[in-house]
């Protein structure tokens with residue numbers, strides 16, 4: 528085998544593996560791997576549509592094959608006429624069968640949509656606002672604000688109010704629910720529930736500009752006890768800086784322009800046009816799931832946010848290295 532052939536074979540094998548992985552609903556998340564009652568309902572409708580489409584395909588393909596074989600068997604000039612008349616064929620295949628199929632789908636779709644809309648008693652209320660290109664997350668009954676990572680208790684229904692601060696976005700966690708648009712000046716509602724603790728990836732599903740593809744979020748379903756711990760912690764402002772370095776970082780933060788856009792609860796930073804940073808140190812990602820939250824990535828993000836997320840609405844900040852390190856220490860200490 529030449530090197531070129533070997534490369535091509537390896538690439539083909541990799542593509543095949545990728546296809547199989549996608550097909551199995553692993554990573555990326557698939558609507559056909561439902562993890563809650565709403566997503567299950569939607570997957571059921573999908574499978575029903577798939578089954579009906581497959582049946583139609585098999586019948587039509589079967590008729591084509593039968594017709595082809597018949598034509599070939601009949602001797603030249605004396606093809607046997609079919610026992611099925613043209614008009615009954617059209618009535619059954621063209622009117623009755625499609626009407627039945629579309630009728631069943633209409634009833635199932637309307638019924639499922641009604642179920643997905645039904646308010647559940649005891650639901651947790653969360654308000655999510657889409658911004659270019661990140662998500663503001665509020666728990667109005669608890670007075671908690673966070674961003675990009677939405678904690679919910681597993682096994683409890685959640686009712687989310689969806690809004691947009693600028694253009695049309697769309698909220699989609701494939702494993703938990705369908706898509707609902709976030710439209711400026713309007714509050715839409717989505718209801719969802721995660722059956723098991725786990726992390727479910729969400730996406731903006733409506734093209735909203737340059738960084739639409741990097742406008743993602745995580746729905747983190749905690750056990751009920753973990754969720755109570757999480758939300759109780761968030762109801763208090765973050766503790767003061769734990770180290771001398773973090774204390775210097777706070778000074779740098781307050782002296783820079785950060786607080787004009789960002790909030791940190793209990794401090795002078797009360798900006799509202801950017802993700803709330805009060806619990807930033809406990810988040811797992813930076814830049815709406817653009818990259819992992821660690822010190823190296825965070826320093827890189829502050830120095831030039833446009834390197835990893837070109838065109839996003841945070842400006843670069845130039846700081847001497849020890850001030851940048853201190854700022855990173857401060858932000859990572861927030862929780």
Ligand SMILES: [Cu+2]
Nearest residue numbers: 696731735742
């Ligand atoms: Cu968007």
